Amino acid sequence: MTTEVRSLREFKMPDVGEGLTEAEILSWYVKPGDTVTDGQVVCEVETAKAAVELPIPFTGVVEQLFFAEGATVDVGTVIISVAVAGEAPAPAAPAAAPAPAAAAAAEAAEPERREVLVGYGPRTGGSQRRARRTTAAAPAPVAVPAAAPAPAPAPAPVAAPAPAVAVTGDRPLAKPPVRKLAKDLGIDLRAVTPTGPDGVITREDLHAHAAAVAVPAPALVVEQAAEPAAAPVAVPGAGDVRVPIKGVRKATAQAMVASAFTAPHVTEFVQVDVTRTMKFVRRLKESGELGRDVRVSPLLLVAKALLTAIKRNPEINAQWDEAAQEIVIKGQVNLGIAAATPRGLIVPNIKDAGAKTLSGLAVSLGELIDTARQGKTAPGDMQGGTVTITNVGVFGVDSGTPILNPGEAAILAFGAVRELPWVHKGKVVPRQVTTLALSFDHRLVDGELGSKVLADIAGILEHPKRLITWG
Known part of the structure; x- marks a missing residue:
């Protein structure tokens, strides 16, 4: 008999590297109670480099949004939590159970996976939670319905079967969701170094490749945008107007x-x-x-x-x-x-x-x-x-x-x-x-x-x- 379990997963503002420390949340595409799937875009953020849509790397139900639209959030800060559902594995036979020492060694050998977002893939190694700023200007979490009591700790959910790898001729090996992510990020798969089994390019490979390439800074104007940027309007005689630089x-x-x-x-x-x-x-x-x-x-x-x-x-x-x-x-x-x-x-x-x-x-x-x-x-x-x-x-x-x-x-x-x-x-x-x-x-x-x-x-x-x- 199998038992459904739930665990809370936290989704953090990506560590984009290149010296960037914060990003502004432009818009949320989900709300508490929505079901999300691995690879689904949940929000759009703007860094000093560009505006980027962020897909979530797991499947579940949105539990809480921690920041409202327009908030500027430090890199590494949790912005959304998701309740992830799965099946608990069947109990193993006593004879097959690993010795306590072996289990401890295996746990120590497996590095913790830190979730980061678009373009800047998961990193391994011990994680350390950043202290959240407590200034008066810090945005409050978005109100959400009361959540059900958290269940007792349980084994991680069973992963869904991976989709088949699409290969044609000399095309790089990659799963369809990875190809879509590469297209969204503007990455040529032929330039990515694969680390997956049999030379398959993984989502982490794309993140690592994107983080390794510097994005050039803007220069001057050439073509006028169809819609002007929303900005405070200066009115003669009405006093000073301050425009945030971000x-x-x-x-x-x-x-x-x-x-x-x-x-x-x-x-x-x-x-x-x-x-x-x-x-x-x-x-x-x-x-x-x-x-x-x-x-x-x-x-x-x-x-x-x-x-x-x-x-x-x-x-x-x-x-x-x-x-x-x-x-x-x-x-x-x-x-x-x-x-x-x-x-x-x-x-x-x-x-x-x-x-x-x-x-x-x-x-x-x-x-x-x-x-x-x-x-x-x-x-x-x-x-x-x-x-x-x-x-x-x-x-x-x-x-x-x-x-x-x-x-x-x-x-x-x-x-x-x-x-x-x-x-x-x-x-x-x-x-x-x-x-x-x-x-x-x-x-x-x-x-x-x-x-x-x-x-x-x-x-x-x-x-x-x-x-x-x-x-």
């Missing part, structure tokens, strides 16, 4: 200060006659050569011009390694596009953008901008950028001195396109003109290299059909 905005401020006072910035400017580029954009839109549903904009050709210039001058796609005192020239171009979102400025990037055709780049650029506007950019999409574009022209701004995205050697600002008097074929005529500004890290990019890259971009935009190959 989450992505806090990370932006810290990263820009660090970048400005770490990398010696140099900015160069050039005015460019982009009349032919604008005509080329109109032709591509009208003809549908890149695809019927593909978004075509001047930013697309600016991005392709930058990638072409980098191909000819690969030394600018580099990184400064302070520890090794080396310049690392990157093997591929991960093109960052600075984007304004309701939560602040982020810089998702297009992986290996230099290998894409114009049509492929257009598709990737459209998807990147749409995802950023929806606030759904995965952490993986903000990792590993090598060079950035910021489109200040969408706000009617002619130019600026963009600050480098930390860890990158260059950033290109694309200004507004205006009709100006211009000398063309010996005559002063109205032409469409823009200003480009290239900031670069003078430790690894000297004036000659920076000037060559900027001049190359300008030349391509003056004659786009002659220098850009697309398909």
